[in-house]
Amino acid sequence: MRVVNHAWFFDVDGVITDLQMKKTDPKIFAELIKRLEKGEPVVLITGRSLDWTTKNVLKFLISLVPDEKLLDRLIVSAEFGGVLLKFQNGEKDIFIDRKLVAPKNVLEKFKEIVENDFYDSMVFEDDKLVIATAEKRDNYPLKAFREAQTGLVDKLRQLMDVEKVHGFEVHADSIGTNIRHKNANKSTATKKILKWLAQKNISVSNFVVIGDSLFDLEIGLKLQAENLDFKFVFVGDRKMIKEQNLPFPLTFTRNLYEKGTLEYLTSHQTSKT
Template identity: 30%
Template sequence: MQHMKERLGEGVVDEVYFFDVDGVITVPDSRQFDREIMEDIARRLSQGEPVILNTGRSISWIQTRIIARLIHAHNLKDNSSLANLFVVGEKGGTWLTLDEDGLMHEHRDDSISVPQDLQDEVRLVVEERFPKTMFFDRTKHTMISVEMNEVNDRRYEGELSLEAFERDQIRLVEVLGEILKKRGLDKILEIDPTTIATDIQNKKVGKDFAARKAIAWLEAKGFKSERFVAVGDSKSDLATAEELHNNGYDVQFVFVGAESDREDIQRGNPVFPIFFPEGKFNKGTVEFLRRKTSQVL
């Protein structure tokens, strides 16, 4: 398969970054954005470099929490800079592009949506059995997401932690598995527990499915690069790097997640380089970005 350098236009960049969002550019417990990481993203966009956000989040959440922040908190008001950002939401079910005039264009793949009555059943389970640690995300269009409540939510002050969520998440996954099996949907839908959420999604979607949309966008925009970096905090994020590698690209995966997951990834003997920062989650992302900056200097 041809390398990107041979088949794209003239928009040469040193590296293309793929970032997961939660736990990678945000603090897992508080969901607050890491300012240093956001400034790095804003700098790359303003320098004409493409940045890909590959997340399970909804497009509406990305618009209000990330793009608005880039514009107002990080002074990224040049529309041509924002046009270098590509967001894949719901693990490939939705995606967002911005044009040179700063207009946002939302896209959705309705063929992979989950049944409405299943959404209703899961919402009731969450509201009745796990209200102190998680909530049903009503902003999703093509998947179901049950997300960890924010630690700074005063309703659950002193009762909520990442550990408490993880305990309830184990129980939730068991319940969801029973629901899918009872409905005969376990052949087409799957459960994906991540750092701060539990998703029910079509088996077609995933970080690899989303990465293919990003690759198509890069080609359409005329970007080319010899190096790619994918940053994630869950084992499922490894699929981003695998998809890039399978398409013939030189990729490095940066894993900033839990120690137990790091061991699983290493046992898988990946065929591309993986960097494990000492820091976890957003601290690991900052550590890697600083390391890259010092190498350039």
């Protein structure tokens, strides 16, 4: 069993990437690589597709890693744990959890609803392998999107009732609306990451989670349920958690979102494991 000081869990949108530009500050990549070089696992947990995450994050990170074998310490959980990307000697190994795949007929009707009734405000994401998502169009006003999203959620719930779909749910977040399996969430994703660590015979002394939304808190709740030591760094808008009665403390940064991530990483260097 190899003991490491830390394992680092990150959301992607607003934590690794800029919410508007969808790009990552190269300084964040440099900090992630420092941790990989120290032998510490780096985990990305997102609702995004693996294709999107690869194009917008991974291809840049991989190009900067000095030794591909360092990637063996990296794992990506996409689509809320429905798709996992691991590395073995620098080679990709992709796992798709078929138990979480949404029914094809429901996905087709979801896409039809978006393209017929919400084309101006949303785009259906064709690159998802497990869940179905309609994302806010770039530059579409957020307030107008919220109103449109409410209408879409109602239509999707009606669709689920008509199709008698069981075990799945309509899930809305800040930029998208999903139909996903009830076990497709960041708690399930965290469970799978812990299994991966066990398979690699890695024992983690302390976990660090950096997130910016209420859904990221599921990671902390799962770690707490497993009686693991962790610190949760919240880099999002504090207003959204103001009335949350959490069973664990939060650490805040002066800067918000990806700038808060960089602030925390640069001010908390770890020794080589």
